[in-house]
Amino acid sequence: MAEEVPEKDKPAAPLTEGGAAPSSAPGAATPKPDVPTAAVASPDAPKPVGEVEISAPAPAAPKPAAPAPKTAATAAAVAAKAAAPPPVAQQTVLDNELVRRMKSQFGGTIQEAWLDRKQAILVVAAPLLSEIARCCRDDEQFDMLVDLTAVDWPKREKRFDVILNLYSFAKNERLRLKTMVSEGESAPSVCSIWAAANWLEREVWDMFGIDFEGHPDLRRILLPDEWEGFPLRKDYDILKQDTAWVQANLGIESGQ
Amino acid sequence: MDEYSNRGGSSVSTTELGADEIILNMGPQHPSTHGVLRVKLKLDGERVAGTECIIGYLHRGVEKIAEHRTYQQFAPYVDRMDYVAAVSNGLGYCEAVEKLLLTEAPPRARVVRTILTELQRIASHLLWLGTHALDIGALTPVFYCFREREEILKIFEKYCGARLTTHAFRIGGLQYETYDGFEADVKRFCADFTHKIDEYETLLTLNRIWVSRTKGVGILTAEDAIALGVTGPVLRASGIKWDLRKAQPYAAYDKYDFEIPTREHGDTYDRYLVRMDEMRQSQRICMQAVEDIPVGAIMARIGKVLKPPPGEVYHSIEAPKGELGYYIVSDGTVQPYRVRVRPPSFINLQALDKMARGGLVADVVAIIGTIDIVLGEVDR
């Protein structure tokens, strides 16, 4: 997936019906936590590009004509210098009762709160994830863990986003908790809060290699136990794996 | 047995066996596991002391594939997850991407989507009923259920050309107009269907043997269900009256009048009753919807190249098996950055340990059947 370079500031036409806000910052991804209060104050906070660099050979999926991918360093430098991109209408800061209560209880560990397409997202610091989750379950009545997953942003310093989707039956509300962990860092497990997290965390381990501290039985769930590598990471090279397997098991060169 | 409490089935190994315990393997190939599922049972005499599910035999890396396809190219892949209810998968995905694009399908498309999805729900439940009854030993309902399912699949085939993996919907609406006679077909099916459900109920609901095989078997309390993230008919049979079609309506569900069947005991019999009632309610929705399909466009104006603004969305629907959710992260390009499918069967299967423990070995097959899993969705 090639990115459009931010310095060209090409609007990526959102192609929405009824033409909503002008295009977002091209290729913008979720905001990083190291742009603090500015984000809360104005929705125009620069959103650096989370570039995706795929190791060669590139997959055969058809891509729009795009320039060669730039390295992360250049992009970050560029992003920091980039003028504030036009506001992204579907992402607005969230400052409701819930956020205020959480912030008053947990202070700075609630790093960000915003609405993306009217869905509430809270970014929290990783070490306190299980306390915050417990507070969500007990005080804020988010009694069901709907989903627990992760996203890989390899260009970021803390490359993994661990995402918890919560639902409250009483309030009929959803909440997304996000936390960032870097490679090798372990996230706290929420198994003791919601039993549903057991297999979900195992799957995240299996696919991303994120360790969950406190999980009773963290091992692969979908892939065979002896599998090497974490497939959903962006730098997981399928072709290399295939060639290696063919070499090891069939003793020939793969024709791919 | 403490180490097995609340673990969702941790590993069952021979080193931890007590004196009278054995491990029984329900291998990946088994007529009653509805796909390639391996369950290791730790038995204490006749009672199940622990279960461990080993899945992944059908893992095809759908989420990884999504990152290398455009949004429209990925749509046929979602059918193959819960292949028994492909239309629902498609609905969830298309609606999620539409949310990402900040757009909506036109009213006509929404109503037709509702009709097809409810027909698919009936088809999925029919397949569940047939196979579940077959596992418990009733040899006849499966043929009747497949006879009904055949009618629905014919409607799908006439509509989009495929019976099973339909790719019926497109992002933004529908590709095909409904064919001539679509309303007549649906009406005819729905008119017949009530008698047919009554037939199945006659065979099973008050049958002493059926009741004694399913009542009190595989009980899941409401608390456990919520803690385990269980959704769908399993949750409703445990007493929680919750259905995404009513709580957070999507497609055209807010226009129609239907009930949410619920029971309290949370055993296999209750799950059976809930699904039977759900079929009736689906038929009711179809009857209402097909009376009044709005005229108009079937596709939103979103152009051919879809590049949603960067951001993320989580959208879920009430699939026949539970809450099917799509968490899609877009980075502004034509290919999604991350697609996460929240698979109801995967999460419901975790509850197997809770339901089977303490029961008899002979009931494990019934319990697996009653959760209604499709391995394509469990493994993706």
Add this chain to the structure above:
Amino acid sequence: MLETVKPYLWPVLFGVIVVAVLPLLAGYVVLLERKVMADMQARLGPMRVGPHGLLQPIADALKLLIKEDIVPLNADRVIFWLAPVLSVTTALVAYAAIPFGPGFQIADMNIGLLFILAVSSLGIYGIVLGGWSSNSNYSLMGAIRSVAQLVSYETAAGLALISALMMGSSLSLRALVMAQQNQGVWFIFCVPIAFFIYLVASIAETNRAPFDFPEAESELVAGYMTEYSGFRWSLYFLAEYANMIIVASVATTLFLGGWLRPLASVHLQIPGTRMEILDLIPPLFFLALAGYCVLRAPRQPVAVQKVFMLLVAGFCLLLAAALGWSLTSAEFLPAIHGAFWFLAKVFVYIYAFLWIRFTFPRYRFDQLMNLGWRILIPLALTNLVGVGVALVLHSARGWGLFPAFLLTTLATLAVAGFLVNEGDKRLKVVAVGANGE
């Protein structure tokens, strides 16, 4: 020399006929089952091999005969060979005592019923030896389950049969049918509960659904027949269906009047002849069947089917002719018509078996054992006492037959209701207990 051999000629001939015909008959009962199953499941069943699948059993038998003969490693070869043979032999031997007609019996023993029960029990050895000699844990477990089930229901079946015995005052099957003829009533109308108990017990005896847990799921593996294939397996299969025919025959003989025509004691003669109106039913039935086939023949889609229907019509006409001719001959009338009625009743009983198999789900093993020991046996005992009381009332106190039996049947039904209720209450407690852990 001839004098010593002569008394044995007819029995030997009958024996040879039975042994030759019975496997074929059992094979066609299998086909019948498949066709009835298909009919109840809204489909057609075997249609390819022979017209309407009529040659299917032949094809199956041939296939099984030419299959590879597999014996598991470390299995006890002698017993592995012996077990199915034992099953089949006992099934065939039990036919010695069954009366198909008044003179139509291989051996009219004065302990006929006891003989049949004893020999059927021997068949259980075939199952347990088969399971044990397969040298497989799961086969053994399945076999033992099967045997436990059979033994439990044997008791209930025996107790039910005793009721009929008490009515007929003899163990000889022939005498029992004669008793029904003399008393002018089939025993089912006097002791319906005993018939019902025997029906349920015989389904369990033959390992049929809803009591086929050991065969069908058996905790995730098949039962005692797992390691058997080819001809050995077909012997087990044959034994199962032969057993079905035996229990049907026993039930027919004891409860349904054996070879007696319905309303056997009603003699409505056709004026001017010595034939009875009711005796015209068998030939008329086959004539009607032939007529139906002839009517439907033109509507068949394929030429082969047309020919087939006409052949069936011809066959029915032949049977009608035979039955009609025997009306004129007083010597053969009881035998041939007796055989017709006997087979008709056996067919109805087997149809009930098949119908029940495809309607009900199967019982779990513990529920099955529960039913046998806690409900059927106490009920059979109660029924026995009731029959005794009724007979005393009838013979010693001069009550009519029907009032006496009505009273005791109602009393036994009340006991049945009580037992079933207790069983349900116990189930609830057990279920709560199991899931409260």
